Amino acid sequence: MIRKLLTLIEETHREADQDIRPPTRKAAAIAVIANPYAGRYAEDLGELVAIGEMLGALLGERAVRALGIAPHEAHSYGKAAIVGEDGELEHAAAILHPRLGAPLRAAVERGAALVPSAKKRAGMGAAIDVPLGHKDAAFVRSHFDAMEVSVADAPRRDEIVVAVVVTDSGRPLARICGLGVAQIEGKDGLR
Numbered sequence: 001m002i003r004k005l006l007t008l009i010e011e012t013h014r015e016a017d018q019d020i021r022p023p024t025r026k027a028a029a030i031a032v033i034a035n036p037y038a039g040r041y042a043e044d045l046g047e048l049v050a051i052g053e054m055l056g057a058l059l060g061e062r063a064v065r066a067l068g069i070a071p072h073e074a075h076s077y078g079k080a081a082i083v084g085e086d087g088e089l090e091h092a093a094a095i096l097h098p099r100l101g102a103p104l105r106a107a108v109e110r111g112a113a114l115v116p117s118a119k120k121r122a123g124m125g126a127a128i129d130v131p132l133g134h135k136d137a138a139f140v141r142s143h144f145d146a147m148e149v150s151v152a153d154a155p156r157r158d159e160i161v162v163a164v165v166v167t168d169s170g171r172p173l174a175r176i177c178g179l180g181v182a183q184i185e186g187k188d189g190l191r
Contacts, residue, residue, distance in 0.1 A: 001051060004032040004154065007066045010147060015172040024169040026147045028130065029062035031055055031162045038086040038158035045094035052162075053099035059164035060107025067168050074108035075181075076143045076167040080118040080130040084155035092119035095162055108166060111135045113189040125152050130165040136186040142174035143167070 008030070011023040033055075036047050064071050079100060081092035096117050105111030116131035127150035134140035147165045155161045170181070185191050 001033045001036075002031050003034065003159065004151065005062070006030040006151060007062055008149065009066055012172045018173060020172045022169075024167070024172045025067055026132075026145075026165055026167045027063040027066035028147055028149045028163050028165045029059035029066065030149055030151060031059060032151055032154040033160050033162065035084060035087045035091055035158050035160045037088075037091055038084065045090065048091055048094035049098045052095035052097075053103060055095065055162050056100035056164070057103035057107060059162065060104040060166065063164055063166035064107055067166060069168050071107060071109040073168060074135060074166045075169055076132040076145065076165075077104060077108055077111065077135050078116045078130045078132040078146070078165045079104070080128045080149070080163045082126055082128050082155050082161040083119070083121045084157045084159045085121065085123060086157040087121065087160060089119055089121060091160060095160065104164060105135075108135050110186065112186045113138045122155070124154060124156060125150055126155075128161075128163070130163050132165060132167060134170075134181070134184070136189070137179060137184040138190050139179040140170070140181060140184065141176055141178035142170035142181070145171050
């Protein structure tokens with residue numbers, strides 16, 4: 001089902017004429033997969049739900065490995081999917097929501113907060129912003145961010161692009177922080 005896997009790393013070394021030390025880093029792990037329901041309506045989307053679970057583990061582990069960090073050192077995460085023209089938004093939802101989260105949380109060791117997500121239908125080369133939030137506490141504003149991803153030759157009409165992003169820090173020079181990382185309790189996913 002997987003046609004292509006990509007891993008992208010974004011490092012920010014300077015922002016607003018300030019050196020960022022250490023640089024902030026984001027890693028996107030992306031899969032281009034065949035959509036088994038392209039061009040037809042199906043009441044049961046179970047095959048995509050199972051694919052989501054497999055991709056949560058695969059992409060989460062690849063993103064953490066790309067950053068070269070231990071899983072517990074991950075700060076933020078997010079997920080997104082682009083469905084090709086012959087698919088439905090519900091196909092993206094079937095991948096992203098029922099089962100992708102648990103293996104992604106295992107890949108980053110914990111993850112008490114909801115995994116931010118985005119989805120859309122588009123053609124080849126379309127970009128999507130993968131929303132990010134702190135993995136253990138949604139109120140950590142320094143980690144509200146996004147990473148834009150795209151694949152030049154995907155999604156084809158009968159494909160889905162699935163992306164997971166993991167970070168090793170918040171935004172560079174974050175000054176509108178709200179709850180600080182040191183204050184995270186990680187009990188309810190909010191604080």
